[in-house]
Amino acid sequence: MARKNSIRMYPQEMQASMALAWVYALRMLGMFLMLPVLALYAATLPGAGDNKMLVGLAMGMYGLTQALLQLPLGMASDRFGRKKVIYLGLAVFAIGSFLAAVANSLPMLVLARAVQGAGAVSAAVTALVADLTREEVRTRAMAMIGLSIGLTFSISLVASPLLSDYIGVAGLFVLTGVLTLISMLVVKFLVPDPARSKLHEDAEVQPARFGEVLKNKELLRLNFGIFALQCGMMALFTSLPFALQDLGMNKAEHWQIYLPATLIGLVLMVPAIIIGETRHKLKQIFLLGIALILAAQLGLLFGLHSVWLIGLSLIVYFVGFNILEASQPSLVSKIAPSELKGTAMGVYNTMQSVGLFSGGALGGLLFQHFGFNGVFAFCSVLIGFWFVLAAVAPAPAPVKNVVLPVGKAWHERQEQLHSLLIKVAGVVAVSFSADGETIFIKALQQGFDEAAVKKILLGANECL
Known part of the structure; x- marks a missing residue:
């Protein structure tokens, strides 16, 4: 029934969403395509010697400049125009890619990766998606982008070698x-x-309200979580390719390890997320994902002498990784106030990039001084600490965000509209955009009377 009553995207909205999903996924391709092979390549360049820390910087430098610039460029798109900022970011990213291609030393490669990361268009692309889609279908547009990123990640790990x-x-x-x-x-x-x-509070950052997001303990736990997840992943790929090489696997054969791991991870992630969302088991599924990552890191710590143990550990790893990649943004949207979802996701995405940089830098440093055991022991401790933080956190409420336009007849009567909507079955919280044109509703996943909300919004004259 819900599917029959869902609002369809206009052809123009579908076209814009698909095109921007391509652009967004390509933005991530620069990182994903390099993950399985870059460390081995960087170690062969002049200036590398036995400096695994510099190899790690080549892996992670991308994340540092991305973390520093993605929010400023997103805010710049409010002032100078979405497409202008996107063109600039993509041009910088392309320049960084070509510089990396001709890099004749490891320090030059590190610099080129920094330039790549400076083309941080993610926030500007998200803002453009919000400009080109109605409130009622925006979640679907964002889901298309998320799907494109997930597919890009899986395809890249296999295709890259x-x-x-x-x-x-x-x-x-x-x-x-x-x-x-x-x-x-x-x-x-x-x-x-x-x-x-215009500013879309559900999709864009509000700098003046950073403090509200940073004071929220539940959001801070999720921010640490995405940091730990990305840090561990980058540290893994900074060292693991060398372990496979030491076991006699040519770089071109590494796909044989990654293909089953990524496929099984994707297949098992789907039912896990469905169970978490439909049966209100998100916390349990979330903890399962972290536990799988921890088990995989411990498996790598003690199993690097065997290709089979590495392969099994990676299968476990990618099941957990895909669960966490899919569930964490959902948890952010459930916990953050609806009108601060964009700000919360901005901080979350920044911590994701910080994690990428930290994983490369720390992974290289630990690999340099303590070898494989140092890298995977660090990752195990990091993920174990994350598990404890997540275990003591309260379970998220079974809620969803509903974003709807507000008719002009209601613009001067927000208090009255608020009092009517907060009484509707299943409504947990109601807030308005700064311009009064959009309403944000936090509602229960089950028992929410959306039809009653829409009737109120359409019947403004009857409520006078």
Whole structure:
């Protein structure tokens, strides 16, 4: 029944969402495509010697500049225009990719990766999606972007070792740069210009309200969680390819390890998330995901002497990783006030990038001085601490966010509208956008009378 009554996306909204999902996924391709092969490549460049810390910086430097610039560039898009900032970011990303392709030393590669990360268009793309979609369908548009990122991650891990065997890692950087230039054409010709750009509180950052997000203990736990997840992943890929190489596996054969791990991870993630959402077991599924990551890190700590044990550990790892990648943004949206969801996600995404940088830098440092055991012992302790933090956190309420437009007849009567809506069955909280044109409702997943809400919004004159 709910599917029959769902609001369909306009063709223009569908086209814009699909095109921007491509651009967003491509933005992540620069990191994902390099994960399985970059450490091995960096270690062969002049200036590397036995400096695994510098190799780790080549892996993670991308995340540092991304963390520093993605929110400022998102806010710049409010002032200078979405597409202008996106063009700038993509151009910088392409330049960084081409610089990486011609890097003739490890320090130059580190610099090129920093330039890549400086093309941080994620926040600007999200803002453009919000400009081009109605409130009622925006969640679906964002879900399309999330799906594109997940598929890009899985495909990249498998394709990267194979492609690099044919065109080299430098060729992968060239390919990334060319695809980035193509994506600029996609933005130009397939993404409509927004009729009007404005701040969308559910999708964009409000700098003046950072304090409210940073004071929320539950959001802080999730921010630490995404930091730990990405830090552990980057540390893993800074060292694991060397372990596979030591066991006699050529770089081009590494896909044989990654393919079953990523496929099984994707397949098992879907029912886990469905159970978590529909049976109100999100906390249990969330803890299961962390426990699987922890088990995998411990498995790698004690199983690096065997390709089979590494493969089994990676299967466990990617089941947990995919569960956590899918569930954590959902938890942020459930916990954050509806009108602060964009700000909460902005902080969350920044911590994700900080985790990428930290994982590369710390992973390289630990690998340099303590070898494989130092890397995976650190990751195990980090994930174990995260498990404890998550275990003592309260279970999230079974709620969802509903965003709807407010008719002009209600603009001067927000208090009256609020008092009517808060009485509707299943409504937990009601808030308004700064311009009064949008209403944010936090509602129970079951028992919410959405039809009554829409009737109130459409019947403004009857409520006079």
